[in-house]
Amino acid sequence: xxxxxxxxxxxxxxxxxxxxxxxxLKEIERRLTKIRGDMEKKEIEGxxxxxxxxxxxxxxxxxxxxxxxxxxxxxxxxxxxELERAKIESPINNVVPLKTIREVPSLVQKHFGKLPQNLGLxxxxxxxxxxxxxxxxxPTTQLMDASSILREARKIKSSFEIDLxxxxxEIGETVxxxxxxxxxxxxxxxxxxxxxxAVAKKYGHEGLLRVRSLNYEAYTWHVxxxxxxxxxxxxxxxxxxxxxxxAFPVGASLKKMKAHEPILVDFGTCFHGYQAxxxxxxxxxxxxxxxxxxxxxxxxxxxxxxxxxxxGTDCEAIFLMTLRLAEKSGYKDHYLGPPxxxxxxxxxxxxxxxxxxxxxxxxxxxxxxxxxTFAVEPKIVFPGEGSVGLENTVLVTKxxxxxxxxxxxxxxxx
Amino acid sequence: xxxxxxxxxxxxxxxxxxxxxxxxLKEIERRLTKIRGDMEKKEIEGxxxxxxxxxxxxxxxxxxxxxxxxxxxxxxxxxxxELERAKIESPINNVVPLKTIREVPSLVQKHFGKLPQNLGLxxxxxxxxxxxxxxxxxPTTQLMDASSILREARKIKSSFEIDLxxxxxEIGETVxxxxxxxxxxxxxxxxxxxxxxAVAKKYGHEGLLRVRSLNYEAYTWHVxxxxxxxxxxxxxxxxxxxxxxxAFPVGASLKKMKAHEPILVDFGTCFHGYQAxxxxxxxxxxxxxxxxxxxxxxxxxxxxxxxxxxxGTDCEAIFLMTLRLAEKSGYKDHYLGPPxxxxxxxxxxxxxxxxxxxxxxxxxxxxxxxxxTFAVEPKIVFPGEGSVGLENTVLVTKxxxxxxxxxxxxxxxx
Numbered sequence: 001x002x003x004x005x006x007x008x009x010x011x012x013x014x015x016x017x018x019x020x021x022x023x024x025l026k027e028i029e030r031r032l033t034k035i036r037g038d039m040e041k042k043e044i045e046g047x048x049x050x051x052x053x054x055x056x057x058x059x060x061x062x063x064x065x066x067x068x069x070x071x072x073x074x075x076x077x078x079x080x081x082e083l084e085r086a087k088i089e090s091p092i093n094n095v096v097p098l099k100t101i102r103e104v105p106s107l108v109q110k111h112f113g114k115l116p117q118n119l120g121l122x123x124x125x126x127x128x129x130x131x132x133x134x135x136x137x138x139p140t141t142q143l144m145d146a147s148s149i150l151r152e153a154r155k156i157k158s159s160f161e162i163d164l165x166x167x168x169x170e171i172g173e174t175v176x177x178x179x180x181x182x183x184x185x186x187x188x189x190x191x192x193x194x195x196x197x198a199v200a201k202k203y204g205h206e207g208l209l210r211v212r213s214l215n216y217e218a219y220t221w222h223v224x225x226x227x228x229x230x231x232x233x234x235x236x237x238x239x240x241x242x243x244x245x246x247a248f249p250v251g252a253s254l255k256k257m258k259a260h261e262p263i264l265v266d267f268g269t270c271f272h273g274y275q276a277x278x279x280x281x282x283x284x285x286x287x288x289x290x291x292x293x294x295x296x297x298x299x300x301x302x303x304x305x306x307x308x309x310x311x312g313t314d315c316e317a318i319f320l321m322t323l324r325l326a327e328k329s330g331y332k333d334h335y336l337g338p339p340x341x342x343x344x345x346x347x348x349x350x351x352x353x354x355x356x357x358x359x360x361x362x363x364x365x366x367x368x369x370x371x372x373t374f375a376v377e378p379k380i381v382f383p384g385e386g387s388v389g390l391e392n393t394v395l396v397t398k399x400x401x402x403x404x405x406x407x408x409x410x411x412x413x414x
Numbered sequence: 415x416x417x418x419x420x421x422x423x424x425x426x427x428x429x430x431x432x433x434x435x436x437x438x439l440k441e442i443e444r445r446l447t448k449i450r451g452d453m454e455k456k457e458i459e460g461x462x463x464x465x466x467x468x469x470x471x472x473x474x475x476x477x478x479x480x481x482x483x484x485x486x487x488x489x490x491x492x493x494x495x496e497l498e499r500a501k502i503e504s505p506i507n508n509v510v511p512l513k514t515i516r517e518v519p520s521l522v523q524k525h526f527g528k529l530p531q532n533l534g535l536x537x538x539x540x541x542x543x544x545x546x547x548x549x550x551x552x553p554t555t556q557l558m559d560a561s562s563i564l565r566e567a568r569k570i571k572s573s574f575e576i577d578l579x580x581x582x583x584e585i586g587e588t589v590x591x592x593x594x595x596x597x598x599x600x601x602x603x604x605x606x607x608x609x610x611x612a613v614a615k616k617y618g619h620e621g622l623l624r625v626r627s628l629n630y631e632a633y634t635w636h637v638x639x640x641x642x643x644x645x646x647x648x649x650x651x652x653x654x655x656x657x658x659x660x661a662f663p664v665g666a667s668l669k670k671m672k673a674h675e676p677i678l679v680d681f682g683t684c685f686h687g688y689q690a691x692x693x694x695x696x697x698x699x700x701x702x703x704x705x706x707x708x709x710x711x712x713x714x715x716x717x718x719x720x721x722x723x724x725x726g727t728d729c730e731a732i733f734l735m736t737l738r739l740a741e742k743s744g745y746k747d748h749y750l751g752p753p754x755x756x757x758x759x760x761x762x763x764x765x766x767x768x769x770x771x772x773x774x775x776x777x778x779x780x781x782x783x784x785x786x787t788f789a790v791e792p793k794i795v796f797p798g799e800g801s802v803g804l805e806n807t808v809l810v811t812k813x814x815x816x817x818x819x820x821x822x823x824x825x826x827x828x
Contacts, residue, residue, distance in 0.1 A: 003646065003752035006798040011645065018668045020659055052629045056661055063663070064629065064648040082646045082654070082755065089660040123542035127628055128535070129559065131542045145543065194615035201608035206662045207633055214541055215466045215478065219621055231425065232417065232496045234478040240496070245434055246503040247470055247687025247766075248620045249477070254432045273661025338417035341496065352661075384420040 023060035025091035046116030061089035120146025155357035156371040168276035189252035193221030226261035229387035279391030301378035309401040437474035439505035460530030475503035534560025569771035570785040582690035603666035607635030640675035643801035693805030715792040723815040
């Protein structure tokens with residue numbers, strides 16, 4: 001049996017029987033229309049989408065290839081591997097095989113009738129080496145940075161996207177409920193984290209979390225117990241944990257979890273590329289009162305953020321409000337990290353990546369908009385002792401908010 | 415307690431008690447000397463190392479920051495977050511805090527006495543946006559591509575590195591042994607893959623696998639059963655599997671594993687950043703004879719590659735030899751993928767990343783050298799039916815090879 005024959009005959013049915021959801025044509029068309037509006041404003045005649053998550057967003061496939069989007073005319077998918085699957089996954093009609101990147105200009109010219117005067121690229125992630133290559137391949141075309149156009153378009157989620165995030169949130173709920181059964185005294189953080197992730201995968205979590213960055217690596221197994229919760233690391237978060245080695249000094253470690261310690265589980269799930277991020281506290285026996293008190297302040301700050309969550313509220317103002325609340329409660333030097341190392345955000349946009357717009361943070365003076373999704377995560381850190389926190393992923397609705405991570409907001413004591 | 419106080423007093427002891435190994439000064443010095451030799455040849459006066467794995471390789475830390483390496487004079491570590499941990503993790507003496515990237519030129523000037531005439535950057539991965547930023551920050555300095563220097567240095571592993579890879583291989587052995595107990599009929603691929611990964615993590619696997627690429631995402635849970643083993647995907651590998659959605663259409667899926675199917679488990683482990691990659695076949699009850707026969711041809715090809723593995727053998731010649739063996743055995747149209755989609759490599763260098771030098775592949779006419787490590791992975795694919803294969807990570811020794819993945823080379827039938 002030839003591969004192409006088999007794929008055409010059976011792969012689509014198999015994928016759908018196993019729950020694959022393809023991005024509908026209307027959804028893709030809406031996204032392309034939005035992007036084109038911004039291309040017109042910036043006078044960009046053509047866009048070459050290279051990065052996997054943007055390719056998925058604008059075409060529905062993540063097969064290895066590129067999307068050429070002219071300001072006027074039909075989009076063109078150029079696929080290196082695997083063409084037959086890209087045709088199933090994407091509702092875009094024009095899909096052509098691509099052997100090497102050197103063929104891109106001729107395929108674009110054939111499709112578009114000419115080479116564009118200028119070409120938008122994702123310069124926030126595109127490697128310099130590739131950029132020099134495009135300069136040679138398109139010697140008469142001006143290369144422009146189109147990163148912000150894609151970033152802006154992706155900040156407002158559609159109902160199709162929100163449904164996928166809700167499903168990621170449902171997986172998270174199962175993980176935390178199962179976590180109560182899994183957690184045992186003397187288990188290491190990484191053993192617990194690994195088993196939680198196994199549960200998540202069983203229910204459809206894709207394993208990867210994604211961040212738009214050269215060096216920042218996202219991961220699911222952020223389980224910190226007692227003193228490891230007080231350790232800061234490379235990542236811009238209130239606490240990083242110890243990790244397993246200097247090569248990956250974040251997240252769960254080989255430390256054994258003890259009774260009465262605060263166990264912070266900051267666990268992300270990913271369904272069809274869309275992520276949900278949440279944090280709950282666990283403990284074996286009752287946590288020390290000090291941590292319970294601090295947790296309740298996190299809960300209070302969390303609720304105060306949600307109280308302000310509706311279209312029009314200024315993102316920076318929300319962050320500054322939480323600073324005042326933390327100070328008033330006596331946690332000024334523990335809120336969002338130890339002094340000097342405190343982070344300056346209380347929420348981060350989330351969707352296909354963990355660092356999308358908006359940022360509920362210092363220096364981000366813009367309003368919340370309907371359809372934005374972000375994770376709100378107040379955390380309080382005691383160096384050498386532990387940390388506590390609460391996190392949910394929320395959607396900004398017409399009049400307020402909806403929580404996409406339905407796990408009960410309480411301490412999971414076993 | 416202040417964070418700095420606690421870190422200085424206790425973090426190093428805690429890390430070491432939990433098995434952290436730091437890169438020794440002598441090891442770092444040897445690596446820097448090698449790099450400097452190549453910088454001299456290319457007339458590069460200074461190197462600014464940005465990418466996390468190169469930073470780890472040359473400094474011992476992966477905290478958020480940069481390494482400035484002058485051709486002559488001492489190296490300088492500039493750390494954004496977290497400084498105290500970088501000081502523990504790296505044997506480099508000159509470690510300074512960095513608030514923003516804008517301070518890099520002044521800190522370099524202060525340390526080096528002047529700005530270098532030219533500066534090597536990792537243009538294979540550095541985003542264009544950052545490059546433009548460096549052009550502004552170093553207006554009188556010529557920016558040069560130093561990717562190949564780092565890539566070349568990393569291709570020969572030291573005994574320190576090989577020991578870490580051996581430990582990754584030992585974790586893999588435990589995973590496959592436990593896998594025999596975990597595998598059950600009716601379990602989905604992803605459930606099995608998730609549980610295998612949980613075992614690996616419990617024994618020190620860091621969860622992440624790394625590839626040097628913008629879009630290629632490495633992952634551990636490559637479990638393909640029956641017909642999903644015959645599916646090709648975005649990755650340059652003989653089979654990709656179905657995955658869980660169009661957002662990540664590779665690896666284990668929600669398909670249930672049935673009796674008598676070939677179950678291919680291509681599982682990577684990572685210890686202190688160093689990876690081991692291996693593949694074994696599982697089956698529930700006996701596999702169909704067709705697959706057993708094909709497996710034995712994979713084993714034959716695998717052994718033939720090892721027979722040729724010693725310093726001096728040409729990498730391309732090894733690959734071409736395996737093509738002839740596959741053809742002779744009657745698997746020409748199934749070897750390394752279905753026709754048209756067949757990959758053109760039988761081995762890939764491995765270490766901190768899964769796509770290091772050497773490539774045992776078409777178009778790679780250079781000799782094996784002592785200290786190289788690569789994964790050899792003959793695979794045979796039957797579209798619509800399944801695939802089989804065998805993979806080990808091996809070290810090129812003075813006179814031959816050493817297998818770093820000690821799992822027994824047999825079909826794991828349960």
